[in-house]
Amino acid sequence: MTIVGAMVIEELRARLGADAVYTDEAVLRAHRRDAWVLSELDDLERALVPLPSCVVKPRNVEQVATVVNLCRQSQTPLVPAGLRSGVCGGVLAPEGSVLLDLSGLSRVRAIDTHDLVGRFDAGVRGSDAEAAVNARGLSLGHFPQSIALSSVGGWVATRAAGQFSTAYGNIEDLVLSLEAVLPDGTSIVTSAGPRASTGPDLRHLLLGSEGTLGVITGVDLQLSRLPEARASAAYYVRDMRAGFDVQREILQTGWKPAVLRQYDAREVTRLFGGYRKDELCLLLMVHEGPRERVEAERGAVERLVLAAGGLVAPAAATEHWLAERNHVPTFTSFLENGVIVDTIEVAAPYGRIGDLYDGAIAALAAIEGIWNGSAHSSHAYRTGLNLYFSFAVQPKQRSELRQAYHRSWAAVMEASLKNGGTIAHHHGIGRVRREWIARELGPGGLATLARIKHALDPSGFMNPGVLLPTTD
Numbered sequence: 001m002t003i004v005g006a007m008v009i010e011e012l013r014a015r016l017g018a019d020a021v022y023t024d025e026a027v028l029r030a031h032r033r034d035a036w037v038l039s040e041l042d043d044l045e046r047a048l049v050p051l052p053s054c055v056v057k058p059r060n061v062e063q064v065a066t067v068v069n070l071c072r073q074s075q076t077p078l079v080p081a082g083l084r085s086g087v088c089g090g091v092l093a094p095e096g097s098v099l100l101d102l103s104g105l106s107r108v109r110a111i112d113t114h115d116l117v118g119r120f121d122a123g124v125r126g127s128d129a130e131a132a133v134n135a136r137g138l139s140l141g142h143f144p145q146s147i148a149l150s151s152v153g154g155w156v157a158t159r160a161a162g163q164f165s166t167a168y169g170n171i172e173d174l175v176l177s178l179e180a181v182l183p184d185g186t187s188i189v190t191s192a193g194p195r196a197s198t199g200p201d202l203r204h205l206l207l208g209s210e211g212t213l214g215v216i217t218g219v220d221l222q223l224s225r226l227p228e229a230r231a232s233a234a235y236y237v238r239d240m241r242a243g244f245d246v247q248r249e250i251l252q253t254g255w256k257p258a259v260l261r262q263y264d265a266r267e268v269t270r271l272f273g274g275y276r277k278d279e280l281c282l283l284l285m286v287h288e289g290p291r292e293r294v295e296a297e298r299g300a301v302e303r304l305v306l307a308a309g310g311l312v313a314p315a316a317a318t319e320h321w322l323a324e325r326n327h328v329p330t331f332t333s334f335l336e337n338g339v340i341v342d343t344i345e346v347a348a349p350y351g352r353i354g355d356l357y358d359g360a361i362a363a364l365a366a367i368e369g370i371w372n373g374s375a376h377s378s379h380a381y382r383t384g385l386n387l388y389f390s391f392a393v394q395p396k397q398r399s400e401l402r403q404a405y406h407r408s409w410a411a412v413m414e415a416s417l418k419n420g421g422t423i424a425h426h427h428g429i430g431r432v433r434r435e436w437i438a439r440e441l442g443p444g445g446l447a448t449l450a451r452i453k454h455a456l457d458p459s460g461f462m463n464p465g466v467l468l469p470t471t472d
């Protein structure tokens with residue numbers, strides 16, 4: 001460890017208390033990364049990986065500011081981390097860095113049942129936040145599959161999306177106000193009203209900032225009353241394009257089923273074997289809200305699907321999804337067997353989404369050793385929808401796993417960019433998408449983002465290597 005590194009640790013212990021600073025190798029190893037499959041591969045291969053010099057776990061905003069100031073003054077890279085469920089390498093501590101573990105900021109600050117606002121420390125676990133508001137008859141309306149693995153602050157930092165987003169919106173629609181410590185150590189709190197017209201919206205500076213522009217310490221979310229009624233439905237559609245047309249019709253007519261998902265035939269076989277019908281695709285829906293609206297929406301949507309040539313499928317398929325929706329197999333067993341798997345979420349307008357789907361599936365199918373290249377959609381809007389691709393590749397040699405991985409990513413990134421899509425619907429950029437961001441933002445957009453970063457963090461100590469295309 002460098003002299004500066006040792007001094008920073010000593011100073012952190014003096015200011016935050018020895019019990020807030022960890023230097024055991026086991027703790028450093030456990031905290032050094034998120035759930036990015038390439039970092040997991042490094043661990044499995046017992047690669048020589050860089051480690052942070054310490055993990056620091058502040059308990060309040062003042063302590064966060066102390067850590068930020070010390071790191072800036074000593075030019076020590078600082079890596080903010082929520083619960084490290086990110087899947088893009090947003091948390092991957094460089095050698096000698098300080099890993100800022102925000103899970104100690106875990107207070108539910110207040111629940112306002114009158115105005116429907118929940119105020120949380122940024123490190124609160126998503127499922128704890130939901131349980132706290134449920135106890136007051138309310139819900140966040142935000143259900144990422146990782147709700148029990150991720151923090152409220154992490155949701156904001158990555159622009160997360162929940163499974164019920166079609167009705168409730170994504171995290172940017174739910175955040176009322178943010179509190180953050182900026183790289184210069186100052187704190188900001190954005191305005192908290194239901195809406196404001198006070199210049200550019202500073203929430204959007206932090207939404208999706210992935211630890212590069214500041215540390216989010218508090219999050220106010222708007223809440224919903226728990227739904228009075230819920231109904232499940234499922235339908236078969238001829239193929240993906242037919243399903244996209246049906247979803248467009250549903251959304252553009254003005255209906256918003258809370259859950260609206262569409263699986264291609266490969267995923268129907270893999271995930272819904274008992275409900276498979278020929279090579280048809282499956283549409284799943286959950287309607288929820290006031291009873292009258294649920295009944296009206298269910299009936300109206302069914303008429304739209306049938307008019308478009310769809311068929312009613314057992315609603316038990318949707319119940320099966322509801323029961324299993326947060327169970328995910330780990331990457332480990334695949335990697336141990338020489339297979340690399342990952343998921344890639346993109347989005348495009350309705351006019352291009354069919355070509356994006358066909359292009360990405362064809363490009364994945366052409367990769368040597370591909371076992372599976374498939375997709376479903378899970379978030380629909382009036383103008384378009386997302387696609388969530390899954391791939392599994394077994395290259396001839398284990399040493400080619402990384403190459404196979406990058407080829408698979410390139411297949412989907414290129415198909416999305418070619419069809420006017422975004423490279424990231426909700427997992428963020430991290431390290432895996434860095435090299436693609438310029439293609440989406442364009443030279444002007446990228447330069448603007450780099451100027452904002454430089455203005456707030458001129459020395460670049462906040463989460464270096466993430467979001468912007470620099471080298472580690």
Ligand SMILES: Cc1cc2nc3c(=O)[nH]c(=O)nc-3n(C[C@H](O)[C@H](O)[C@H](O)COP(=O)(O)OP(=O)(O)OC[C@H]3O[C@@H](n4cnc5c(N)ncnc54)[C@H](O)[C@@H]3O)c2cc1C
Nearest residue numbers: 082083084085086090144145146151153154160161211216
């Ligand atoms: C099984 C599984 C399912 C998932 N399902 C979904 C899903 O349905 N929807 C979805 O959107 N995502 C999903 N994800 C991805 C992940 O859970 C989200 O990106 C989540 O928002 C990350 O939160 P976290 O607390 O784990 O953040 P981390 O992984 O710890 O950090 C993510 C990024 O945000 C930064 N960061 C975290 N907290 C702060 C903070 N307080 N201030 C500043 N920067 C911060 C980090 O530096 C990093 O760049 C899933 C992941 C897994 C493993």
